[in-house]
Amino acid sequence: MIETVSTAKAHGGTQGVYRHRSRETGTEMVFSLYLPPQAESGARLPVVWYLSGLTCTHANVTEKGEYRRACAERGLIFVAPDTSPRGDNVPDGEGYDFGKGAGFYVDATQDPFARNYRMYSYLKDELPELIERNFPADMSRQAITGHSMGGHGALTIALRNPARFRSVSAFSPIVAPSQVPWGEKALGFYLGSDRSAWRAYDTVALIEDGARVAEILVDQGTSDTFLEQELKPELLANACAKARIDLTLRMQEGYDHSYYFISTFMEDHLRWHAERLHR
């Protein structure tokens, strides 16, 4: 059961925002979904998942991501979930980088977070099932991407579910949360102090432990203020080289961490995914 929050015609298709009660998070969850004009034919269309970064909701990429034109040209459904459970009854953390708006795409095991912070299972099972039931989505053709914490989400979910996705990319992802302040804080609170439990939610650790995808596309701005301390794409490059994963890592001169960067390269990513989804 989903409730339509809003719809608007855009680039020939429909940009919608929807709300539903989530069994995983125990809360109402909101997501946006762009249905391209090709849906009018009655065909089921491939799906691109976009996972957002710290502090974001579905709205940031929906307003600033500049994806609709490229999706309309290529017949792609674009889904943007929220980044955490929300609501007065949901426990929050201190700071912008943990708690609401910062779910890190994990299933928390620690009190008081374990009840609601189940974004991994929400995105692995619940939301895909809901989308398949309510929209003309061809779930045999899925791609996933995301930004920063959402790039971390895209890479880890793809590595743990490689058969589900035909392609995975990321914009300035957190690639090794176990080794950087953002990740150490969040994974510690959500998963506890035993760091071995963190490896299932760490891209570099997953690859070290044998998880594989065929190829990965990553764009990273060189003027990103989080580059050296939080993002460390060289750790992903090293892990992929050892694992013989075909990583295309593009260091984009002068770009920062914002949606001005994301929107600049969004079409590139959608073209790359479309080539693999339409094969």
Next chain:
Amino acid sequence: MIETVSTAKAHGGTQGVYRHRSRETGTEMVFSLYLPPQAESGARLPVVWYLSGLTCTHANVTEKGEYRRACAERGLIFVAPDTSPRGDNVPDGEGYDFGKGAGFYVDATQDPFARNYRMYSYLKDELPELIERNFPADMSRQAITGHSMGGHGALTIALRNPARFRSVSAFSPIVAPSQVPWGEKALGFYLGSDRSAWRAYDTVALIEDGARVAEILVDQGTSDTFLEQELKPELLANACAKARIDLTLRMQEGYDHSYYFISTFMEDHLRWHAERLHR
């Protein structure tokens, strides 16, 4: 003298936000300006002005307008001014449709608004001079467009200064403010009860009174909730027909009044302006 609020690389160019003290409004004014990558060559580039609608600042189109890709491809500078003076000392109106965020691009003559609400002169003289001094702008090649109240601004400023602009277009413009509730309220407060003074700020009246441009492009959504009461594009069509102005009025099926509509047709407008600016 301008102060840089922020800059970010985007689509190979620079999206900036700038602040300056305005002699016209007596306040600090903020605007955004996108400098496309062609500026690196040292050449002076044509300028597209975008005037925003009720409640907006420079930020709405800067975040949601999806203009940068098209400007980068075509070498266009894109300037987005604010819609009114701002600040604690600026008198405000009641409601969203008058006062701050709703300057209607007029020079007010009525107290207490006359001191600050001088958006017409600000856009006619002060801001163009500032832009020419601070950016590589070729002021012999200017175009102007806008949305809703900003479409009204674009059309009236172009009709009153036809030699300045090579082209003018609008998204869902208020074309006859003297004949609709939004305009009657705002022009009454800013200009007083003598309606003859309103004609200089009314597109249809200006055309009736002999003002001319060669051609106008207008897109208007058919599902726009303001269409019948506030926008009335048929009044523009009638006035242009009588005046032999070449109006392209495109009624866009199913589109509303939002940035989902604007961003869908932004590239069309920029292509249309670029053809005239690069002639």
